[in-house]
Amino acid sequence: MQHLIISAHPSKDSFSNALVDALSKDSEHNDVDVVVRNLYDLDFDPVLTSEDLAQIKEGRIPEDIAKEQKLLGESDFISLVYPLWWGSFPAVLKGYFDRVLTQGFAFKITENGPEGLLKDKKVFLHTSMGNSVEDYENKGILKAFRQIHGQEVFGFCGIEVAGHLFYPRIPTSSPEMKNKYIEEALGFYKTVLLDEEVVDVVTR
Numbered sequence: 548m549q550h551l552i553i554s555a556h557p558s559k560d561s562f563s564n565a566l567v568d569a570l571s572k573d574s575e576h577n578d579v580d581v582v583v584r585n586l587y588d589l590d591f592d593p594v595l596t597s598e599d600l601a602q603i604k605e606g607r608i609p610e611d612i613a614k615e616q617k618l619l620g621e622s623d624f625i626s627l628v629y630p631l632w633w634g635s636f637p638a639v640l641k642g643y644f645d646r647v648l649t650q651g652f653a654f655k656i657t658e659n660g661p662e663g664l665l666k667d668k669k670v671f672l673h674t675s676m677g678n679s680v681e682d683y684e685n686k687g688i689l690k691a692f693r694q695i696h697g698q699e700v701f702g703f704c705g706i707e708v709a710g711h712l713f714y715p716r717i718p719t720s721s722p723e724m725k726n727k728y729i730e731e732a733l734g735f736y737k738t739v740l741l742d743e744e745v746v747d748v749v750t751r
């Protein structure tokens with residue numbers, strides 16, 4: 548079992564990075580191999596260029612992309628940890644998807660339409676936010692976040708979305724509340740990661 552944690556928060560003292568540390572330690576504690584890729588620490592280049600596209604078309608994968616594809620290919624379980632920025636991913640994470648999830652690696656186009664190629668994997672998404680869950684539910688876009696962040700990226704590539712937790716009002720949450728969120732997240736991993744049992748998409 549290989550657990551890949553992809554994280555996209557620039558601040559060491561963020562809730563997101565505290566969650567990454569907890570998930571990583573929990574995997575180690577349970578003898579699960581874990582690899583953490585913090586896209587800021589990697590200084591990951593998020594801009595998909597015309598050179599990239601030309602090379603990929605010829606089957607030549609740029610070195611930094613190939614490295615991330617290898618780690619993704621080797622993983623069984625992926626955790627994605629990121630803050631919600633303007634209703635979306637931080638730019639570096641969007642760029643990671645643009646550059647790493649290439650045609651031929653993550654999906655192919657068949658006569659019947661696109662087909663995901665990363666079929667034997669599961670992903671769990673963790674989204675920290677400033678707003679409340681209710682606010683996005685009332686606006687009718689919480690479902691869209693789940694769909695766009697989960698299915699339209701990972702589902703498209705054949706990866707099963709095992710769960711999606713939203714952490715509300717993080718900037719004004721107490722340390723105790725943040726710890727409670729982290730403990731609850733770890734609780735989900737006991738079923739999802741260790742017992743291989745799939746849970747429904749979860750919203751907090």
Ligand SMILES: Cc1cc2nc3c(=O)[nH]c(=O)nc-3n(C[C@H](O)[C@H](O)[C@H](O)COP(=O)(O)O)c2cc1C
Pocket residue numbers: 556560561562563564629630631632633634635674675676677678679717718
């Ligand atoms: C550039 C930027 C854009 C943001 N956009 C949103 C947003 O669209 N919705 C929201 O609920 N919070 C938004 N926030 C607040 C962050 O999501 C929140 O501060 C963060 O998730 C807190 O968790 P952290 O400690 O992991 O950063 C934004 C913050 C920044 C810096």
